[in-house]
Structures are given as structure tokens and as C-alpha cells.
Amino acid sequence: MRRLLSMLLGTKHPQHAADQPSPTLHTMPLPRQLALALQDSIPCVEVGQQVRKYQRLAAADSTHGLALHAPTSGRIIAIRQQAQALPGTPLANTLLLEVDGQDAALPIIPDTTATLSRLDLALRLQDMGVSGNHGPLLALEWAAQQQALPLLIINAVEDEPGLDAISTLLQQQAAALVAAIGLLQEVLQPARIIIALHQQQQAALQAMRQAMAGRDWQLEAITAPYPAADEATLCKLLARPPEASHSLCLPADGVLAAGAAILHGQPCISRLVSIHSRQATHGQVQALLGTPLGHVLASVGASTRYGILHGGALRAYALPAPLADTLGLHWHSRCLQPASAETAHAQDCIRCGDCARICPSRLQPQELYWHCTQQDGTQAETWGLQDCSLCGLCNAVCPSQLPLLEQFRHSAQQQQHAQQQQQAAERARQRHRFRQFRLERDKQEKAQRLAERAAEQAAKREQSASTVQPTAKSTSELADKQAAIAAAMARAAERNSRHQSKQSAAQDDLQQPDERAAAIAASRQAAIDAAMARAAARKAAQDAAKAASVAHSQPTAVPDHDKQALIQAAMQRAAAQKAAQTSTTPSSMDGDKQALIQAAMQRAAAQKAAQTSTTPSSMDGDKQALIQAAMQRAAAQKAAQTTATPSSMDGDKQALIQAAMQRAAAQKAAQTAATPSSMDGDKQALIQAAMQRAAAQKAAQTTATPSSMDGDKQALIQAAMQRAAAQKAAQTAATPSSMDGDKQALIQAAMQRAAAQKAAQAAAGQEAASKPDQAKGAENT
Secondary structure, rough: OOOOOOOOOOOOOOOOOOOOOOOEEEEOOOOOOEEOOOOOOOEEOOOOOEEEEEEEEEOOOOOOOOOOOOOOOEEEEEEEEEEOOOOOOOOOEEEEEOOOOOOOOOOOOOOOOOOHHHHHHHHHHOOOEEOOOEOOOOOOOHHHHHOOOEEEEEOOOOOOOOOHHHHHHHHHOOOHHHHHHHHHHHHOOEEEEEEEEEEEHHHHHHHHHHHOOOOOOOEEEEEEOOOOOOOOHHHHOOOOHHHHHOOOEHHHHHHHHHHHHHHHHOOOEEEEOOOOOOOOOEEEEEEOOOOOOHHHHHHOOOOOOOOEEEOOOOOEEEEEEHHHHOOEEEEEEEEEOOOOOOOOOOOOOOOOOOHHHHHOOOHHHHHHHHHHOOOOOHHHHHHHHHHHHOOHHHHHHOOOOOOHHHHHHHHHHHHHHHHHHHHHHHHHHHHHHHHHHHHHHHHHHHHHHHHHHHHHHHHHHHHHHHHHOOOOHHHHHHHHHHHHHHHHHHHHHHHHHHHHHHHHHHHHHOOOOOHHHHHHHHHHHHHHHHHHHHHHHHHEEEEEHHHHHHHOOOOHHHHHHHHHHHHHHHHHHHHHHHHHHHHOOOOOOOHHHHHHHHHHHHHHHHHHHHHHHHHHHHHHHHHHHHHHHHHHHHHHHHHHHOOOOOOOOOOHHHHHHHHHHHHHHHHHHHHHHHHHHHHHHHHHHHHHHHHHHHHHHHHHHHHOOOOOHHHHHHHHHHHHHHHHHHHHHHHHHOOOOOHHHHHHHHHHHHHHHHHHHHHHHHHHHHHHHHHHHHHHHHHOO
């Protein structure tokens, strides 16, 4: 059933012909560049990035923001701040897209979710960029509530007189609008659905009536004058009193975009724009969002030389001509028209009262205008600025050409900005109060917990004192524990005192290093003195042993005499053998010469025997003296080395080393005391044997070879050799003290061995020389 409604106030405005055929929609050619405003959204692309159609360019960053999708393919050339095609709005970030003309699109995927909740639908529409009159088509705050929806109004009434974009849309896409309304009915579950149109939109009414056949929706054709398309007016007209405060009014073009987004997965990238111009060839165009306004007007042959009027005949606002190519089309750009060269000159108010009579809100526009120009916000509120619907009727009937609508819009924006600041301050104040309250609450809760804990502990102590009585056993155990604790404490104190004493001693050592070094030096000197005393004692013992050996050496003359006797006997046997040989061989030598040789040999033997009886004892004594001197120098050097050892060696190690050195010196002294006699005896025997062999060789030479040397000369040579040997021995005894005794002894032994080798070689040579003579004698015989 149709309801014809009318309003008491308002004015009759020219309506488009109801019987006119539906205008043809024209699609605009692609512009070279798109200017997409970012309202409460954050870009998700970078400058220079190539994008494709339907690709997301920005995401919503608040409950009032909307996502933005690329209307066509191209390249992002800039993201900068610039003016918007809305009056009184500040600069906003704008994304500039350079169109490549290929219109390459991403595949669109419809939402296949079986069941959508109210909030899911609102988020989905926000993500697809579907807008309403005040941000997203479904406000997130309202969608989050689970309150039942009594009435859903689909507003298909034209906003201003002369507009026919909604009517055209309904005539051409009535079935799509019906499908979108069915989706909303399924999700929002409204009790009633009313589709509101104006009575003069007959073609649109007919198309909708056919499309919604079989639906239980209500199609209302209202007859109310302008501004009947406002949400508040429609709710007042169509909603029942219980439904007025909870009704939901949605624009028809927004519902159609929601159906395309949910049912077909197509983001909102364009809108239908009405163009009013005398030069316009097309009244309705389907333009991409972000298309420059100048390009839209130019596409229908309209000129932007004098600027652009954004909006219809009553609510339009002027935009400057230089911004015609930079301002982009947005969702609220329902109508565009070029500005004329005629400019209105405002005059003083004549108090005609036409504005008051035509105002649908029963306001006094002339008084309100006065307070708004004086920037008196309080008086403007008093005169009903917040109730003004900005319909522009007062501005249209004013004979003085006063900019009433522009002034009211500017004052309303200032008032809205002030309210936003006041609300922000109030929210901050509430947060501060809540913080203070939270701190105070935490403080009280903490104090309460402490009091409860103290009360529990007091109760436990009282309970233990009243119920438990100490027994003798517990008393003894307690005494034992106390005694054990006291003993442990005493041990700990003793350990601490020892530790402290060690630390103090270490500190004293660190503080008095001279005293410690002096003590070490004193102990070292005492050890050296003891070692010297022991060495002196050993030396005295050695001297005593030496004296004893000297005393005992007298009886040993007998063995020397025995040796001499043996040597003499050997020599006599050798002489007898030679004499036997000479007696058997033909000899040219007479008996006198042989007697002389024999006598010389005997004298030489006697002299050697005398020398050997006197020399060894003197040589032993000298060697022993040299050895003793060498030992004393070695002991002195070792003692000097021990005194020069690093102070880091402690007294114990030094004492051990000193004792080891003393033992080694004692063993060496014992060896030297025991060895020389045997060594001297062997050496003497070797020397004696060598001398005897040398004497025998010389005697053989003298007897075998014709010799001019007599026995006296040989005796003199032998004596000279003995003196030379004695002198060398004396020189070696008097050698510089730098040469130690061991080396001298080794040199002496080497010299003796060399002399013995020479004597042996000489003897061998004489024997070799005597053999040819003997062979020659044998041949002669």
C-alpha cells in the first residue's frame, strides 16, 4: 500500500519529468591520471609500483576509514598532500596513479561465506571500499551491537531538485538492487524493509515494483518537498515511534555497491555522476573514483574556465578553476556543473523574512547568519545552528544574495571541530581520572592484603602459644641444637680469625718485603756458614788421612824396592839373553866394549830406579795438592752460586741443595782420596815399564849400532830429560789459578801418554832397524 506523505514546510522545486525515458549511462574514457584521496586509510603501495585494476592501494586505519582499490591499471607516481573536493576540509594525503590505458585487472572472487554476521558484513564492506553518507556503509560501532533492527530504509530519493542519478540507477539496475537488499535482509534480519522513492520518480518506481515482485518489502512513494531525502526526515516520515530511534537508513547507490562487493567480489571503484550544464551532451556518466573533475566536465563538453560547482542546484559549493585538474572525484560527488561568469554580490539584510518562512527546520537564518559572522558560537548554538540541515533554501530565496549556506556550513564545521577537540579533551580527562582511580584502588587492595596477612600471622602465633607446651624432650633437643649452633659459630669464628691472620700476614709480607728478604738472607748465610764448616771439617779429615797415608807410605818402599828388584832382574835376564846371543853370533866387538855398555846400562838403571823412588811420591803430593785446590775452588764457586741464587727459592730447598752438594763433594773427595794411590801405582808401573823398555832399546842400539856416544853422554842426556820433566811439572804446578786442577791433571796425563807413545814408537823403530842387521849378520855367518 502506498503512502503519500507531505510536509508542512519546504518549497516546491522543479522535478525532472517523470515520464521521461531513462537516460543512457555513458562510460568515460580513461583519464591520464587519477587523484585518489586517502581518508582515514594507510597506503599499502609504494611510489613507482605498478598496480592492476582492483588491487588494494590503501587499507582502513580507523573505524571511519575505507580501503581504496585501484580503479584501473597504472603506476603510482606520487603520494602527497593536496586539497580535497570538499568545502572546508584540510589537506589530505592523495595517491596519484598514472593510467597506462591497458586496464589490466586482477580476477575478482565473490565472497562464498555461507553465513555472515553483522560485523563480518560491515568489515567486508569496509575492506571493499563501500561508502555511505558518513563513512562506511555499515558503521562498525552499530554492527558490533547485537541489537535487533526494527526498520531498514533504502533511501532512493534524489538529494536535490534536478538530480536523476538515483532514478537512472534504479531503472537500469533494479534487479541488482533487489539482490543486494536481499543480502542485507539475510544478514541484518530487519523487521521491516522500506524502499523510499519520490512520487515523481515514476520510472524508477515501476522498475522497482517489477523487480521486487514477491517480496514482502514496502515500496513508499513520498510526496514530501525538498529536503525529503535527508535521513532524519525519512526516519521521521517512515518509521513508527518505537522504531524511530533504532532504524537504519542506507543510500540506494551504497546498497547497490554492497551487493556488487559481496555477491560478485567487485570493489567499489566508480560511481554515477550527474552533470548539469547547458553545453553538456550527456547527463549521466559512470566515472572512476579519482578522475579529475575537469576531465569529467570536459568529457561532456563542459568548460571549467570559471570554476566548478560541486553539488546540485541548492547545496553546491564552488571550487576554483586552477584545481579542476587536481581535485579527484570521490564517492560524494553526485553532481557536477561548471561555474558561470556571473558572480553574486552580497548586500545587507533587508529583514524580508523569506529565509525564515522557507526554512524546513523553523529557524531564523538571518539571526543565525549574524551570530555566525561574529563567530559567536554560543549564540549560534542558541539560534539552532546544530538543527540546520544545510538544505540551501534560505540561500536560494535571499534577495540580498547573502552567502547563508556557505556561512552556516563553515560555522558548522568550526563547531564540529571544536566539539571534536572537546571530546578528545574529555576522553583524556576520563583516562586520567581512571588512572587515578586505578592507582588508589591498587593501593587500598595492597593495604588490605597486608592487613589480612598480619592478622593471619598473629592468629597463628596465638594458636601455637595456646596449644603447644614445651616438654623436657623438646627442651633438651633445643639445648642440643643451641650447643651445636654455638660450636658451629665458634668454629666459624676460629676460621675467620685464621683467615684474617693469614690475610694480615700476607699484608705484612706485602708491606715489609725488606724484613722477609733480610730473614731469607740471614738463613741463607747460616746455611753457607754451616756448609763451610762442614767443608773445613772434611778438609781437616782429608789432611789427616793424607798424613796417615804418608806415614804408611814408608813401608811401601819395600814394594817399590821389589819392583825395582824385579825390573833389575828382568833387565839382567834381558842382558843375559843378549849376551848369549852375542856369544853365539860372530861378534866383531871386543869384550871391553861390551863391559862398558853393560856398566852404562846398569848405571842408567840405577839412576832411573833412584828417580822412580823419589819422583812418584813428590808427584803424588803435587797432584793431591792440585786436586785439593781444585776442589776448594769448585766448592767456593758453588757456594758463590748458592749465595747468588734467586731469593724466590725458599730455605728448605736451599738446605736440600746444599746437603746434596756436600754429599757430592764428599763422594768426590773420597774418590780422589782412594783413586790417586791406585792410579799412581798403575801409572808408576807403566812409566817404569816404559822407561825400562826405553833403556833396553837404547842399550840395544848402543850395542848393535856403531856409536860414537859413550855411556857418560847418555847418562847426561837422561839426566837432562829428567830435569826438563821436573821443570815442566813445576811449571804446571805454577800455572795460573784460572786453570782448574782437573784440566791440569788431564793435560799432564795426556803428556805422559804422548811421551810413552813416543818411547814405544822409538823402541819399535830400533827393533825394526836391528832386524836387518841381525839378518845380515846371519848371512855373513
